[in-house]
Amino acid sequence: MLSFLPPALRGILATLILVVSTLCWATLLFSMTLVKIVLPFVAAQRACSKIMSLIAESWIACNKGWMNLVRRTQWNVKGLEGLEYEHSYLVTSNHQSWVDILVLQYQLNRRIPLLRFFLKQELIWVPIIGLCWWALDFPFMKRYSKAYLAKHPEKKGKDLETTRNACAKFSRIPVSIFNFLEGTRFTQAKHDEQQSPFKHLLKPKAGGIAFVLDAMGEQLKTLVNITIHYPDGRPTFWCLLSGKLREVVVRFEELEIPRQFVGKSYDQDEGYRAEFQLWVNQLWERKDALLGQLHREFPAARA
Numbered sequence: 001m002l003s004f005l006p007p008a009l010r011g012i013l014a015t016l017i018l019v020v021s022t023l024c025w026a027t028l029l030f031s032m033t034l035v036k037i038v039l040p041f042v043a044a045q046r047a048c049s050k051i052m053s054l055i056a057e058s059w060i061a062c063n064k065g066w067m068n069l070v071r072r073t074q075w076n077v078k079g080l081e082g083l084e085y086e087h088s089y090l091v092t093s094n095h096q097s098w099v100d101i102l103v104l105q106y107q108l109n110r111r112i113p114l115l116r117f118f119l120k121q122e123l124i125w126v127p128i129i130g131l132c133w134w135a136l137d138f139p140f141m142k143r144y145s146k147a148y149l150a151k152h153p154e155k156k157g158k159d160l161e162t163t164r165n166a167c168a169k170f171s172r173i174p175v176s177i178f179n180f181l182e183g184t185r186f187t188q189a190k191h192d193e194q195q196s197p198f199k200h201l202l203k204p205k206a207g208g209i210a211f212v213l214d215a216m217g218e219q220l221k222t223l224v225n226i227t228i229h230y231p232d233g234r235p236t237f238w239c240l241l242s243g244k245l246r247e248v249v250v251r252f253e254e255l256e257i258p259r260q261f262v263g264k265s266y267d268q269d270e271g272y273r274a275e276f277q278l279w280v281n282q283l284w285e286r287k288d289a290l291l292g293q294l295h296r297e298f299p300a301a302r303a
Helices: 007-038 042-070 099-108 121-125 129-135 146-151 158-168 188-194 207-219 237-241 270-297
Strands: 074-078 089-093 115-117 176-180 222-229 247-255
Touching (some): 007 042, 042 099, 121 129
Parallel strands (some): 074 247, 089 176
């Protein structure tokens, strides 16, 4: 514990540990990626993918180490019972901060298969990390606007094709496919601009997980619906690094995926799309109510 140090110094030390750890594990990961490329046999590819996932999990374990080092954050967590490493899951959460990702990894690392996020195609250019995501087969998506598709109708359906290709790599291994349904971090400005009907959430975007259920729904055991609450307000990444993250409240809810939503075309079936959007909005209504309850139960600490 480095709580006796000033926050700025804790932040600098945590940053150095994070950078060195990332470079070391990334080097191992890239080395294994070269082996995977050189040995294009099914058994070798599968073994390399398993080793690469273990490398990523070890990197996450190091992150948990420096998080505990800079501060013993109070974790109030419920609902993890029943999750298993051998099963595949569809995972979603509300999104408030970049810290959310490390919170999710902290709680789920080695409890379920490595979380793989759907990422914007541009993020592949993030130094070091972008290549790590690529090596670990994180799905990179190029999303087209309605205006663009109106001018280029030949691009319609490319999102689903990309999703299918990405998910095909996971057909023989347990996997956790993660998607932030809001698509972006919550801010009051975005909330007001959207005129969101929810008090604590942005409007959910159902298309992403609908594509996953179309591509690999039969493989997924359940939906893990996660709600994160920070009693002291949305933390910045520096807040985490400098040991100022006092308390985190996390609720996990494992839900059955309705069978009527598996293997259906979200783009082509209007009736299914309306039914699926209704289901997602009902999930979000319950999540919004839960967040309201958590705000009352876990208020900010008094100065």
